[in-house]
Amino acid sequence: MKRTVTIILMGFGRVGRAFAHLLEEKRNLCAERYGLELELKAILELGGGTVFSRHQELSRLLKNASPRLQDDLSWNPGLTLEEILPKMEPGVLVDCTVSSLKTGEPGLGFLNKALECGWHVATAGKGGLVFDFKNLMKKARTKGLKIKFSGATAAALPTLDVGLYSLAGAEILGIEGILNGTTNYILTRMDQGLGYEAALSEARQKGIAEPDPSMDVEGWDTASKILLISNAVVGTEFTFRDIKVEGITNISPEVLRAAKEEGKAVKLLGTLLKQGNQFAAEVRICPLEPGHPLFGVSGTNKGITFFTDTMGSISVIGGKSDPRGAAAALLKDILNIYR
Amino acid sequence: MKRTVTIILMGFGRVGRAFAHLLEEKRNLCAERYGLELELKAILELGGGTVFSRHQELSRLLKNASPRLQDDLSWNPGLTLEEILPKMEPGVLVDCTVSSLKTGEPGLGFLNKALECGWHVATAGKGGLVFDFKNLMKKARTKGLKIKFSGATAAALPTLDVGLYSLAGAEILGIEGILNGTTNYILTRMDQGLGYEAALSEARQKGIAEPDPSMDVEGWDTASKILLISNAVVGTEFTFRDIKVEGITNISPEVLRAAKEEGKAVKLLGTLLKQGNQFAAEVRICPLEPGHPLFGVSGTNKGITFFTDTMGSISVIGGKSDPRGAAAALLKDILNIYR
Numbered sequence: 229m230k231r232t233v234t235i236i237l238m239g240f241g242r243v244g245r246a247f248a249h250l251l252e253e254k255r256n257l258c259a260e261r262y263g264l265e266l267e268l269k270a271i272l273e274l275g276g277g278t279v280f281s282r283h284q285e286l287s288r289l290l291k292n293a294s295p296r297l298q299d300d301l302s303w304n305p306g307l308t309l310e311e312i313l314p315k316m317e318p319g320v321l322v323d324c325t326v327s328s329l330k331t332g333e334p335g336l337g338f339l340n341k342a343l344e345c346g347w348h349v350a351t352a353g354k355g356g357l358v359f360d361f362k363n364l365m366k367k368a369r370t371k372g373l374k375i376k377f378s379g380a381t382a383a384a385l386p387t388l389d390v391g392l393y394s395l396a397g398a399e400i401l402g403i404e405g406i407l408n409g410t411t412n413y414i415l416t417r418m419d420q421g422l423g424y425e426a427a428l429s430e431a432r433q434k435g436i437a438e439p440d441p442s443m444d445v446e447g448w449d450t451a452s453k454i455l456l457i458s459n460a461v462v463g464t465e466f467t468f469r470d471i472k473v474e475g476i477t478n479i480s481p482e483v484l485r486a487a488k489e490e491g492k493a494v495k496l497l498g499t500l501l502k503q504g505n506q507f508a509a510e511v512r513i514c515p516l517e518p519g520h521p522l523f524g525v526s527g528t529n530k531g532i533t534f535f536t537d538t539m540g541s542i543s544v545i546g547g548k549s550d551p552r553g554a555a556a557a558l559l560k561d562i563l564n565i566y567r
Numbered sequence: 568m569k570r571t572v573t574i575i576l577m578g579f580g581r582v583g584r585a586f587a588h589l590l591e592e593k594r595n596l597c598a599e600r601y602g603l604e605l606e607l608k609a610i611l612e613l614g615g616g617t618v619f620s621r622h623q624e625l626s627r628l629l630k631n632a633s634p635r636l637q638d639d640l641s642w643n644p645g646l647t648l649e650e651i652l653p654k655m656e657p658g659v660l661v662d663c664t665v666s667s668l669k670t671g672e673p674g675l676g677f678l679n680k681a682l683e684c685g686w687h688v689a690t691a692g693k694g695g696l697v698f699d700f701k702n703l704m705k706k707a708r709t710k711g712l713k714i715k716f717s718g719a720t721a722a723a724l725p726t727l728d729v730g731l732y733s734l735a736g737a738e739i740l741g742i743e744g745i746l747n748g749t750t751n752y753i754l755t756r757m758d759q760g761l762g763y764e765a766a767l768s769e770a771r772q773k774g775i776a777e778p779d780p781s782m783d784v785e786g787w788d789t790a791s792k793i794l795l796i797s798n799a800v801v802g803t804e805f806t807f808r809d810i811k812v813e814g815i816t817n818i819s820p821e822v823l824r825a826a827k828e829e830g831k832a833v834k835l836l837g838t839l840l841k842q843g844n845q846f847a848a849e850v851r852i853c854p855l856e857p858g859h860p861l862f863g864v865s866g867t868n869k870g871i872t873f874f875t876d877t878m879g880s881i882s883v884i885g886g887k888s889d890p891r892g893a894a895a896a897l898l899k900d901i902l903n904i905y906r
Contacts (some may be wrong), residue, residue, distance in 0.1 A: 250877065254736055257736070257738075258736065262735070262736075384877075384878035384879060384881070385881065386729060386733035386734075386881065389728070389729070389732055389733040390725060390728070390729070390733065390883075393728055393732055393733075393903060393906075394725035394728040394729065394732075394899065395725075395899070396601070396898075396899045396902040396903055396906075397593055397596070397597065397601075397895060397898040397899050397902050398895055398899070399596075521863075521884055521885060523863070524860075524862070524863055533885075536895075538589065538723075538887070538891055538892065538894070538895035538898075539723035539886055539887050539892055539895045539896070540723060540885055540886055540887030540892060541885045542723070542724065542725065542883065542884070542885045542886050543882075543883070543884045543885050544729070544881065544882070544883050544884075545860055545881070545882045545883075545884065546860060546872075546879055546880045546881045546882050547878055547879055547881050548877070548878050548879035552877055553877065553878055553879060555877070556736060556737055556875075556877035556878045557878070559735075559736040559877075560733065560734070560735045560736050560737070563735040563736050564732060564735055567732075567735075
C-alpha cells in the first residue's frame with residue numbers, strides 16, 4: 229500500500245534545485261523502500277511560481293541543465309502560497325528560501341501559513357525557526373503536525389536525529405559542535421600558515437565562502453545551529469539574546485601560535501553546557517587537545533559531540549556540505565515524518 | 568495521556584541488572600518526557616523467575632547492592648516465559664541473556680515466544696538474531712511488531728539508528744566499523760609496544776577481556792555486529808557463512824611494524840562493501856591512514872563510518888561500553904518503539 233504525499237517547494241536556488249532533482253532521482257527508491265509516492269506539485273519563488281498538473285511538466289523543467297522557473301512555460305507570475313495551500317491535499321512544505329535571522333522572513337510567514345493549513349514542514353532555512361521557535365513548535369504540536377529542520381542544523385550531518393532519537397532516555401549534559409564549514413576551512417588554512425584575509429579570500433575563490441561571509445565568520449550561522457539544536461534536543465527556549473557569540477574575524481595570532489606549539493587545533497565551537505538545572509549556550513574559539521573527538525575535523529568538515537549521563541560521549545562527524553547533501557537531509561526528514 | 572508499557576526482563580546478569588536499575592532511575596523522565604509508564608513486571612533467569620505484583624517488590628529487590636534473584640523472597644523456581652506471557656498485557660520483552668552464536672539459544676526461543684504472543688522485542692543478545700534473522704524479522708513484520716537490537720550492535724554507539732533513520736533515502740555504498748572494544752584495546756596496546764599475550768593479559772586484568780576472550784579476539788563478535796547492521800540497514804540476508812572472518816590472534820609483527828613506520832593505525836574492521844548490486848561483508852585487520860575518520864578511535868572506544876551516495880561519509884564514534892551503556896541502548900529502543 230503506497231501513500232501519496234504532496235510536496236510544495238519554496239525557493240528554487242541551489243538547494244531548492246538540488247532537492248527537486250533528488251526527488252526525481254529517488255522516486256522509485258522512496259516508493260519501494262518507504263512506500264511513499266512523493267509528488268512535487270508546486271514550486272514557488274518570490275514573484276510567482278508554478279503548479280504542475282502532471283509529473284511530466286516537472287520532469288521537463290528539470291531536464292534543463294540550469295532551469296530558471298521564470299523561463300518555464302508554466303510560470304505563473306504573482307502566484308502565492310496562500311492561493312495554492314487550500315487547494316491541495318496537505319503534505320509537506322519544503323522551505324529552501326533564505327530568511328533573515330533578524331525578522332525570520334520570508335520563511336516565518338511560509339511556515340505559519342503551511343501549519344495553519346495542516347501541512348508538515350521540512351526546512352533548510354534557519355531564519356523563521358531562530359526567530360520564533362517556541363510559537364512555531366506550539367502551533368505544530370497543537371495541530372499534530374511536524375516541523376523537521378535537519379536541513380537547518382548542519383544538513384547531512386545528523387545532529388537532531390542523534391540528539392533526539394539515538395539519545396532517547398539519556399540526559400544531555402553538554403554539546404560541542406564544529407557546525408560551520410566555512411569558518412572551519414579558514415581556521416584549518418590559518419593553522420597551515422595563511423593569514424585571515426588570505427584564507428578567507430581562498431575560501432571565496434573556491435566557492436566555500438559566500439560573497440558576504442559575515443554570517444559565517446562572525447559566528448551567527450554557528451549560533452543559529454546550536455540554538456536550534458539546543459531548543460529541539462534539551463527543550464531550552466533560547467533566542468539570540470541568550471547566546472554569547474564570538475566570531476573568527478578578530479582571532480589573535482597569539483592564540484593560533486600557542487595552540488600550534490601545544491599541538492592543539494583551534495576551532496570555532498557552538499557549545500551547550502548544563503550548569504545545575506540550567507543550560508548555557510555559547511559560540512567561541514577553542515583550542516582542542518589531540519584527544520578531543522573533534523580534533524581531527526578539518527577543512528569544510530563538520531562534527532558534533534554529545535556528552536550524556538548514561539551513554540558516555542557520542543560524536544558524529546562528516547556529511548556533505550553541498551546543495552545535494554542539504555537536499556538529502558530534507559528528503560530524510562520527509563521520509564521520517566511518515567515513518 | 569500516559570501509556571503503560573509492560574516489560575519482561577530475561578536475564579539478570581550485569582546487563583540485566585543495569586537495565587532494571589536504569590528503568591528505576593529513569594521512571595519519572597520516561598513518564599514526563601515520553602509519556603510512557605514503563606513497568607518491569609517480571610524478571611526471569613534459567614531455573615525460574617519473579618513476577619512483581621507491586622512496584623515496591625521490585626524496588627526492594629534493587630535496593631540490595633548486588634541482588635541475586637534466587638535469594639529474593641519472591642523467587643519462583645521453575646517459572647517460565649511461556650507461563651507468564653499470556654497472562655500479561657503485551658509490551659516489550661527485553662532479552663539480556665547470552666545466547667550461542669551456533670544455535671541461537673536460549674535467546675531465539677524467547678524471541679519467538681514473545682513475538683507469537685504479540686510482544687515487541689528489545690535485545691542485547693546477538694545469538695538468536697544472528698542465527699535466524701530473516702525468520703524473526705518476518706514474524707515481527709507479519710504481526711506488526713518491532714524487534715530492536717541496538718544493544719546487540721555496539722549498544723550506546725548508535726549504529727542502527729544512524730543507518731536506518733539518519734540515512735533514510737540515501738544509498739549505503741559501504742560501511743567500516745571498529746565494533747569491538749576488547750580487540751581495539753589490545754591492538755592499541757600492541758601499537759604502544761606490548762606483545763599480543765601481554766596486551767591480552769592486561770585487558771583481562773582490567774576486566775576489559777572476558778575470561779574466555781575467543782569470541783572477541785577471533786573476530787566473531789565483530790562479525791555478528793556487521794552481519795546484523797548489514798541485514799538491518801541494507802536488507803542483506805547474511806549468515807556467518809557469507810562473511811570472511813579474520814581475528815587478531817595471529818596478527819603478524821611485520822604488519823604492525825610496517826603500519827607504525829607509515830604512521831598508520833592497525834584496526835580490526837567489520838566492513839560492508841557494495842560491488843555492483845551485491846554487498847560483501849568481511850572482518851579483517853586493516854591499517855588506517857591518519858586521514859581516515861576512525862584513525863583516532865583507540866583503546867576500548869568504538870566507531871562506525873557509513874559511505875553514502877548523497878550525504879558523503881558519516882562517522883559515529885564513542886558510546887559507553889559498560890553494562891549501563893548497554894542498558895541505556897535498550898531503554899532508547901523501547902522509547903523509540905512507542906514514539
